[in-house]
Amino acid sequence: MWIATLRRRYTYIMSRAFVDEDAGGQEAGRYTLPDRADPGYDLAAARALLRGADQGDTTGAEAATGYYWGDPALFSQVERLLLEAREDRNDRLEQLAERFLRGPVRPRSGAELDAALNPHRAEEQARARERNLDVLGQRGVRLYGGETDDELADLWTAVDRFESKVEARGGDTLTNAPDSAEPDNPIFVLPERRVREPVAAYVRRILVAAERLTRFERESGTGA
16 A cells, blocks of 8 residues: 555656756756666666656657667566556556557557557547547647647647646736736747647747746846
């Protein structure tokens, strides 16, 4: 019981770390890893790669761990993290783990991997898609119906990152919604998707806006 509690607490802290770049912005690129000879190194490396991917720092995580995204050498560790995420209902970590297992190198066929991980994967993917469509719709994100599951996941990750930045600076995501008549500050409003704008381009603009909020805080602090 206490082991499960500790694991849930660690997973929660890890998921918050995904979207909370420390105040100075320097900690986001650091990955605390044990010695390569440590039996727990591969599991720690798998966690670091998932964190790096969510922070948009896959290259940095790969350099720090010595493994690459989708590396089959870490499949067993990522599968373990996937099961933990499902047990703890950590949707963010679950999505990242699933995407890792669909990475560029996959020695097993997709059907074999799906069967091994979850015989009801199709149903769960449909639920995940509906969940992403719902949360994005609530936030006023324009969707055209042709977005893939991965694109919806990327959109939600970017939107969640932007909202975390707004909240960290005292903003209210409801007051500063895209359809708000009088937002607290225009910089707190999620960028609107342009007509037929590709998802990848829109995600980049959201992440740029989130980074602008980081600079906004630093400049405000300097002015004070």
